[in-house]
Amino acid sequence: YFLAKPQLLVPVSRRLVGPGELKYLVTLEKFYPKEITIRWTNGVGEPQESLSSTESFTDIPDGTHSVCSEVTIPEELLKNTEFTVRVSWEHETLDTPGYKDLSIRDSDYLWTPVVKEIQKPKVFHDTPVTLQCHISGYFPNDITVNWLRRSLHQELCEETNLVIRTRIPRKEADNTYSCTATLTIIPTLSIHQGAEYICRVDHPSLERPIERITEKIAVQDLPWIPQVEEIIVPKLEEKKKASLTCNISGYFPDHLKVSWFKKEPGTDSHPIKTPLPNDYYKVIEAKDQKEKLSCQSCLKFTYTSKRDHGAEFICRVDHPILEHPIERSTGPIGLGKLSMNRTRNT
Incomplete structure (x- = not known):
């Protein structure tokens, strides 16, 4: 007859299980005799309330025993930062019970928030812009987000009067959670130029909040009205591919709408849609947003005198800043000649 004390050889494990629960599992090994009492308690501060647990025993070839005990904790209880779970065990080899206290503030807790850098948008004077910060990998679902602004003079203030949303x-x-925190501001050159924005994320598992900071904001004040060039018309040849090109630049925001129309001799304009049933005309757009907003819209087709001679092609540009759309026209086109470009008012 011999005695062997229970040993906690591996850390207490945690596992997320649905819906919204955290499972703790403790394994005690190499003890003898087999009789052992395991008790789980929980509470705020000193754990007091007993929890129902499940045990499974294993007999080891050397004559000792091991036991796995697990308990499930509802997500809501974990939202209190002072909530603690204690597992304790009593065995005749122990003078005092062994125990282990567990909390989501433990250094080995796996599901603290992962906070990405704030996405950097283009910022323009007196135009709403939204900052976004993606947060993921956290449990329980209890995130607090605050947005702060640090001025060029290092003054720090919390943004409370603007549109703040956590999706x-x-x-x-x-079984973890994710969300995107957003802040919509209307930047001005006087207040926001050179400022930094801070997204401060807190969670019950964190000793201190996580912060992500933007670069210093560069507020731009660009021309708003689209600059629409005359349509570039190539020399037209029978049954050869042709491309009419209209270049647009200097607009903001990026809500540009470009439409092409064909006006037959003696008829009203009607829009050319892409694709047409007969596939005669196609519209292709290419936008450049690297430095300034610009767009090139091309109308591609195969010229035939029967269908296209004397027709007029119109490029119509619309934008929220415009009271009326801007139009550019090729004028009547014909075989082997360049058209007279015209500006039209609508």
Whole structure:
């Protein structure tokens, strides 16, 4: 007859289980005799309330025993930063019970928030812009987000009067949560030039909040009205491919609408849609947003005198800043000649 004390050889494990629960599992090994009492308690501060647990024993070839005990904790209880779970065990080899206290503030807790850098948008004077910060991998679902602005003179203030949203959290396949925090501001040159924005994220698992900071904001004041060039018309040849090109630049925001129309001799304009049933005309657009907003719109077709001679092609540009659309026209086109470009008012 011999005695062997229970040993906690591996850390207490944690696992997320649905819906919204955290499972703790403790394994005690190499003890004898087999009789052992395991008790789980929980509470705020000193754990007091007993929890129902499940135990499974394994007999080891050397004559000792091991036991796995697990308990499930509802997500809501974990939102209190002072909430603690204690697992304790009593065995005749121990003078005092062994125990382990567990909290989501433990250094080995796996599901603290992962906070990405704030996405950097283009910032223009007196135009609403939204800052976004993606947060993921956290449990329980209890995120607090605050946005702060640090001025060029290092003054720090909390943004409270602007549009602040945290999108509805999404539950991921691994039972963690994710969301995107947003802040919509209307930047001005006088207040926001050179300022930094801070997204401060707090969670019950964190000893201190996580912060992500933008670069110093460069507020731009660009021309707003689209600059629409005359349509570039190539020399037209029978049954040869042709491309009419209209270049637009200097507009903001990026809500540009470009439409092409064909006006037959003696008829009203009607829009050319892409693709047409007969596939005669196609519209292709290419936008450049690297430095300034610009767009090149091309109308591509195969010229035939029967269908196209004397027709007029119109490029219409619309934008929220415009009271009326801007139009550019090729004028009547014909075989082997360049058209007279014209500006039209609508």
